[in-house]
Amino acid sequence: MKSLFKAGIVASALSVASVASASAGPVEDRKELMKAVVKSVKIAVPMAKGEVPFDAAVAAAAMQTINEVPDKFVKLFPAGSDKHEKTEASPKIWTDMKDFMAKAADLKAASKATKDAVGKGQDAFKAAVFGSLVKTCKGCHDTYRIKKEKKS
Ligand code: HEC
Structure with missing residues (x-):
């Protein structure tokens, strides 16, 4: 039961590889990538806090998922796509x-550093998650994301 649950987490953490293959459009794709990021953050944060047992394989997989997002993400901003409803x-x-x-x-870079920290144990992982990884979200969103009232 427990290992089944874990397998599920790893599988969903790795699902980013399939994003942008069944493409609806760049706006949908970039949102899907961000959803994969937040999903992985939601796996990492409770582990960093010690609310769920630290599992190096799951933590590393979550960071790998995030690490694969930025290169794809930045290619999904064609001119005019800020006008999408x-x-x-x-x-x-x-x-x-x-x-x-x-x-x-x-x-x-932060996801790579956090993945590298996994091997050094939970304390190092925690320091990387809160000291670096989650700060990069705000670092970009503050300027480049306009949070709307109504969510899709
Ligand atoms: C390089 C800039 C950048 C970084 C870094 C970044 N985001 Fe985003 N994020 C965006 C932009 C731009 C959007 C809006 C995309 C759109 O609606 O077209 C967005 C949207 C989102 C959304 C909403 C997705 C949806 O369904 O509409 C979530 C959730 C999200 N980001 C989570 C995160 C988290 C968590 C992190 C940090 C681990 C992060 N982002 C880091 C730029 C960034």
Whole structure:
């Protein structure tokens, strides 16, 4: 039962590989990628806090999922896609694409560092999750995401 549950988590954490294959459009795809990110964060944070047992394989898989997002994510912002009715992407992305891409690179680097910390144990993992990983979300969202009232 327990191992079945774990297998489920690993499988869903790895599902990002399939995102953007059955494509509805760049806005849908970039949202799906962000959903994969938040799903992985929701696996990592309770483990970092010690609310669920630290499992190195699951934690590493979650970080790997996040690590694969930024390169794909930044390619999903064609000009004009800030006008899509469901997007929360700020027009600022297109006026400062270089900085936006740097923020994406921050997420990639932080997820890599957090994955590397997994092997050093829960304390190191916790420090990386809270000291680095989750800060990169806000670091980008503050400028480049306009949170809407109504969620899709
Ligand atoms: C490089 C910038 C960037 C980084 C870093 C980033 N995000 Fe995002 N995020 C965005 C943008 C832009 C959107 C809006 C996308 C859209 O609606 O088209 C978004 C949207 C989201 C959404 C809403 C998805 C939906 O269904 O509409 C979630 C959840 C999310 N991000 C979680 C996270 C988390 C958690 C992190 C950190 C681990 C993170 N993001 C890091 C740019 C970023």
